Amino acid sequence: MGKSLGVSLHRALSKLGLCSRTQAQVLIAEGRVRVNGKVVRDVSLRVDLDRDRIVVDDKPVVAERKVYLMLNKPRGLVTTRDDPQQRDTVYTCLEGLDLPFVSPVGRLDKASEGLLLMTNDTHFANRLMDPASHLPKTYHVQVGTVPDATMLEALHAGVTVDGETLTANSIALLRSGGRTAWLEIVLDEGRNRHIRRLLAAHGIEVKRLIRIAIGRLPLGDLAKGTARHLTAEELALLAD
Missing domain, CATH: 3.10.290.10 (RNA-binding S4 domain)
Structure with missing residues (x-):
């Protein structure tokens, strides 16, 4: 050794x-x-x-087969295996499945929902999480206001919070009704609570935050709280 x-x-x-x-x-x-x-x-x-x-x-101990999963993470679960606060984790969604140990690729905070990748292939995970890859991640975000064009421009320009510059590749208004609206926000980096901190800096409340795509891989119609294996075609989308 x-x-x-x-x-x-x-x-x-x-x-x-x-x-x-x-x-x-x-x-x-x-x-x-x-x-x-x-x-x-x-x-x-x-x-x-x-x-x-x-x-x-x-x-x-021998190397397990490589496993690549997509999970539609429900709100209220933490993205970790061992939680010191004993909160429910995303691993509850994998119960009953015949899987080796897998880890989340990146994170979604407890209140966030949507597409989460899980794998036991550390090289695959590291490549996707490497900031140099600039892999875009697309979110649909319900907010407690209806931003006008000026506000959207200000959000896109970014803001510095606690010494970190928070920006977005793009921010667009999807639809609005009453006092709320849905935004589509695309990031190519994932700082801690990036979108929530960016919007909070402008006094905007986040009501729901759903990741709907990673790169060219969409969440699609996968039921909330369920996981499935990625197809070869889907893995190819992430390799591009």
Whole structure:
């Protein structure tokens, strides 16, 4: 085992699809993980996934099949595996499915809805989340006002909040009625609560926020709270 190569042991267990990094740390601390026949309790130990033999509870850990899912995330779920506040997570939508460990690709906050990708392919996930990819994400947002052209122009120009410049690729009025309106907002970056903070800086209340597309991949008619595997054609849309 080379100390300067590979990945840390807890990350290796996650990359191999066994569990989350947090769960891996527990397994390692409990002495349930052996590398090349020796019990290892050091989570930072570097291992080579191609050469080192990793065993958990006397069972060899092998790379799981690659899985790519799309989920229509309901409002009220957090996008995490282990929530210290014991809130319901998006993993409740995967119960009963025969899946290896998968992780969300990016995040949607608890109050947001819509398209969320999940996978055990870390290279795929990292490529999609890399800011250099400029992968556009499209949202439909219900707001508690009907913005005029001047307000839409101001929103598109962006604003600085807590030292961060928040902008959007495009903002358009979809429809309005009474005191509310629906906007279509396209981002090519995903700062924490990006849209909510951008709109709040202009005194605009967000009533609903739904991600309807990632790149050229649409959410489509997938029922809320359900997940399905991406097709080869859909994966190709994300590869373009």
